[in-house]
Amino acid sequence: MDFKNKIEELLSGFLAERPDLFLIDLKISAGDDITVILDGDNGVSLQDCLDASRAIEFNMDREEHDFSLQVMSAGLSEPLSSxxxxxxxxxxxxxxxxxxxxxxxxxxxxxxxxxxxxxxxxxxxxxxxxxxxxxxxxxxxxxxxxxxxxxxxxx
Known part of the structure; x- marks a missing residue:
């Protein structure tokens, strides 16, 4: 399984456990910088971002594939999309x-x-x-x- 598919699978698994949260955007740069933007029916807390980050980070081997990861909530400056x-x-x-x-x-x-x-x-x-x-x-x-x-x- 390639790197991007593995990240998408881990993120999908996390979101399946948290139906109140949903994905706004997932970006993976050529340098493997991962940016995840989440939103939620009742907003997104810092703990929600930490949980999503852990769901990805704890299931990836940095020795096998080095990456950076940012998980954030959709701010007011983010356009509405769904x-x-x-x-x-x-x-x-x-x-x-x-x-x-x-x-x-x-x-x-x-x-x-x-x-x-x-x-x-x-x-x-x-x-x-x-x-x-x-x-x-x-x-x-x-x-x-x-x-x-x-x-x-x-x-």
Whole structure:
């Protein structure tokens, strides 16, 4: 079994024991630097990262194959990539960059396997008279149209 397949197998075994965690990304560089990014339905703790690291490291022989290993949680700067990740962020504001380079900001309301639904809030001019009115509308966005989605950080 080659090195990458062995790492994937060990990681899959660990995640099978921890159904609350899921893999966001696994990168193995040409110099055998392994980076594992995890997320969880209830977040990822330091202990979760340590457990994943041990599941890999304790089952590999460094004498046979030298490597470095980093296991981390998906931070706020990581784009959302799976329906499961979107689902855990329902109720939060998202900044979305569409494939056509338009930007949309809204509150994540619903998630299914094909699309998300955002609540967009904005002001628009009144149809009659002066002034503006507050508008709230739902917009469905298929995953295929999303280039990048980030949780908006508000202070």
């Amino acid at each position: 329906p499961r990740q979107f689902r855990k962020n329902i109720g939060r504001e998202l900044d979305i960059l569409m494939n056509d380079s338009t930007k949309i900001e809204g509150e994540l309301a619903k998630v299914d396997e094909d699309k998300i639904t955002l609540i967009l809030r904005y002001r628009k001019p009144k149809e009659i008279g002066k002034g503006k009115v507050d508008v709230e509308e739902e917009k469905e966005i298929p995953y295929s149209e999303i280039k990048k989605a980030l949780v908006a950080i508000k202070f």
